[in-house]
Amino acid sequence: MKKNTIDLQEKLQELLLAERNNYLQGKVADYIPALANVKPDLMGISVATIDGKIAGAGDYQQPFSIQSISKVFGLVMAMNRIGDPLWQRVRMEPSGQPFNSIIQLEWEKGIPRNPVINAGAILISDVLTSHFSASKLAFLTFVRKLAGNDNIHVDNQVYLSELKHGNLNAALAYLMKSFGNIEAEVPDVLSHYFTQCSIVMSCQQLATSLLFLANKGIDPRSQKRICSARDAHKVNAILSTSGMYDQSGEFAFSVGLPAKSGVGGGVIAVVPGYGVICTWSPPLNSFGNSTVGMNLMANITEELALSIYH
Structure with missing residues (x-):
């Protein structure tokens, strides 16, 4: 598969660069006033894999409200x-x-x-x-x-x-x-x-913390079981059908991964058997999902052939 043969760090940088002006298409959440003050042009992406790799680009180590x-x-x-x-x-x-x-x-x-x-x-x-x-x-x-x-x-x-x-x-x-x-x-x-x-975390922290969902409930770093394989399956199924609010169907269609968004601009996506992707960019579309985050997820999934429906 492509995902094993390319320079992940380089690819993330390239994908992020292509999105540098697209944050202008969205609007930072303002119904929670404390979120309205976040700079709109911040953006980051991180990938953590179950075999121990961590890559990131942009503001991927900047903490944000996970919502x-x-x-x-x-x-x-x-x-x-x-x-x-x-x-x-x-x-x-x-x-x-x-x-x-x-x-x-x-x-x-x-x-x-x-x-x-x-x-x-x-x-x-x-x-x-x-x-x-x-x-x-x-x-x-x-x-x-x-x-x-x-x-x-x-x-x-x-x-x-x-x-x-x-x-x-x-x-x-x-x-x-x-x-x-x-x-x-x-x-x-x-x-x-x-x-x-109101917890604040970075893309890298979110990606690594949810690796157990990509590994049948076991944290690949500690080898500790966080939940049963059956429950990991259930969580991923719910994220596939409902994690992106009213855009969940479109996300499944265009990206094809279990995912969850937050109005702080973060999006996480689980790639079973591979790892977790997290993106962050505060401006949201009309569904409450990050405009840049949606694009990044679609592009990295296509580039690395990560969709669970392949």
Whole structure:
């Protein structure tokens, strides 16, 4: 396959260079004021492989707000903690609605369509809040362990901004509570959710921390099992159908990898049996996905023949 025969570092640099003006096509997220201040022309890409290679280009070591990419870590923690009963409280279907839709949640009696839309991730936050005595610390410790970096932290300015402007997320949580699908107190659940979204990490840290999903649940660096092979399969399946919000179908069509985006401009994509790609560029398209990130993912996947549908 091509991916084994080219200079990865050189290829990433070349792909990034081709995108240097495309950030102008998007708009930095401003509904969370702390995110609106990020420079729009920053961009980076990193690839970590299960055989130990790490390559990057641009601002790939610059920490940024991971936002909804945090939903991947939370989902793994919840699956590890309570197992299959989780799927009685959240489904695994694409939503076909905006990621923060309240209408669909009411139609479906407080059961979110999947764990990577906001309602589903808030439900996951409830599971973690209910099953860990200090869920925020447990979450941060889990991420630090996976990334191999104890300096990963929560950006308090982003957290406070989320807390102040998170009324729609609060509405989703209270609606689920009214249907009996939230067990903990809503303010505690929201505090956990906003905390995990406010973690800052670099492309390189994200790519290396999620390698276990490309390796049937085993971290290839430590050889420790992070989740079962069955659960790694489930997470990748959900990311394939729902990880890119309303653009998930287009992403599967054009890129063909399990992926998750965040409104901080990050995108991660898992290449089973090979590794993880992470891109970052803050300006977003109308679906809430990074404009440059989408292009980079499509181009690197084509260049290296990485699509799972090849």
